[in-house]
Amino acid sequence: MLFRQLFDRESCTYTYLLADGGEGILIDPVKELVERDVEVAQQLNVKLKYLLNTHCHADHVTGTGDLKKVLPDAKSVISKASGAKADVLVNDGDAIAFGSRHVTVHATPGHTDGCVTFVLDDKSMCFTGDAVLVRGCGRTDFQQGDAGKLFDSVHEKVFSLPDETFVYPAHDYKGRTRSTVGEEKKYNLRLTKSRDEFIDIMANLGLPYPKMIDVAVPANLVCGIQDE
C-alpha cells in the first residue's frame, strides 16, 4: 500500500494519502494545499476515489470542495453525525474501499458530534482526527464539544486497538508526525487521567476563541462546496 503524510504549516494539519492498485483516498485535505495534493497523487499514479474528512474542522477549510472541481470522479466523505453535506455520509462500522484495501469508520465523538477515526483494515494505522492528538486531544469547548463523550470514545474505539497501531492525528504543533496507541495509553497528558480528571482538565484549558472557526465551520458544513 502506498502511504504519504503531508503537512500544512499554517494550520498544522496533516493530510494523508493512502492508495492501492492505483486507487486512493485522501484524509483531511486542506483548501490551500489542493494543488500540492493533486500533484502528489498524479505523480504517484493515484486516482483519488474518496476525499475523507475526520470531522467538520474549525481551524481550516477542507480541500474537498476544490479537489472535486479538479477531480470530478472523487467523492467527498464525512460522517452523517457531523450534520455536514457530502457525497457520502458514513456511520460507525462503514468501510471505505480503495483497491484491495479499506478503512473502517469508528465513531469517536466528543471534540465534535461527528468526529470519526478511520482504521486501516490490518489495524496498522488509525487516523484519529482531533480525537487523539500526540500526547493530547482536541478541545471540547465549542461545536457540540463534550469531554465525557470524548473520553469514552477514545477509550472504547482507539485505546482498544493494538498497542502497535500507529496513531496519525489531524494536527501536531511540535512536529511529531505520528504516535502509537500504546504510547498514548501511557503518555497522553490528558487521556491517561481518570474520566473525572479529564473532564476537569478540559473544562479549564482557557483557550482563546478559534480564529478560523467562523469561516471554517460554515465552509466545512458543505464540504468546501461554498457555492451550493
Place this chain on the structure above:
Amino acid sequence: MLFRQLFDRESCTYTYLLADGGEGILIDPVKELVERDVEVAQQLNVKLKYLLNTHCHADHVTGTGDLKKVLPDAKSVISKASGAKADVLVNDGDAIAFGSRHVTVHATPGHTDGCVTFVLDDKSMCFTGDAVLVRGCGRTDFQQGDAGKLFDSVHEKVFSLPDETFVYPAHDYKGRTRSTVGEEKKYNLRLTKSRDEFIDIMANLGLPYPKMIDVAVPANLVCGIQDE
C-alpha cells in the same frame, strides 16, 4: 526498527530518529527542539548513541551540542570533509551502528563539501540532507557549493539506489514528508535535467542571502558546542 520523523516549523527541518534494541541515532536535530527530541527518545525507551549531521547546516543550529549536555554518552557525528569538529568524523563508506542495524555514509558533496547521505542497511531509506530535496535540491551558491559536484554526487550515490528507496530529506517547505529515489529520478525539477542544464539552473536561482548563515555556520562548525 523504530522510526520517527520530526519537523521544525521554523526552519522546515526534518529530524529523524532510528532505533533498534533500545539504541538509537538522531539525524539532523535542531537546537530549538532538543527538549522535544529528548522526550520522544526517552518515552520510546531509546538511548541515543549517535547524533548525526548530514552536513554543516546554514539555516539552523544543530541540536547536537545541547543534546550532548543532556545525554553525555551520545556522540556527535559529521563528515571529516565538513571541516567541523565532532566526536566522530566519518568518511564515505563508514558505517554507524545502532542495535543490530546500521546506516552507511555516502559522500554526496556539492551543496557543501562535507554533505553526506546516510543509507539504511537494507536500502529501504536514505537521508539525503540537502543533496536531494523532494523535487528539488540544496542551493550551491555558498559554503563551497558546486553544482557540477552536486549533480555527480546525486547521480552516483543516490540515484543508483533502488527506485523504491524512500528519500528522507533535511527539509521540505510544502509539507511533503518523503519521496522515493524512483520519483526523484522522474520528477525532480532540477536533477532530471542534463548536467549542463542543472549547472545553469543552479547559477540563476537568484536566492537571497540565507538569514541564519552567519549564526548557524560558526555554531555548526563546532557541532553546537559553542563554548569550546
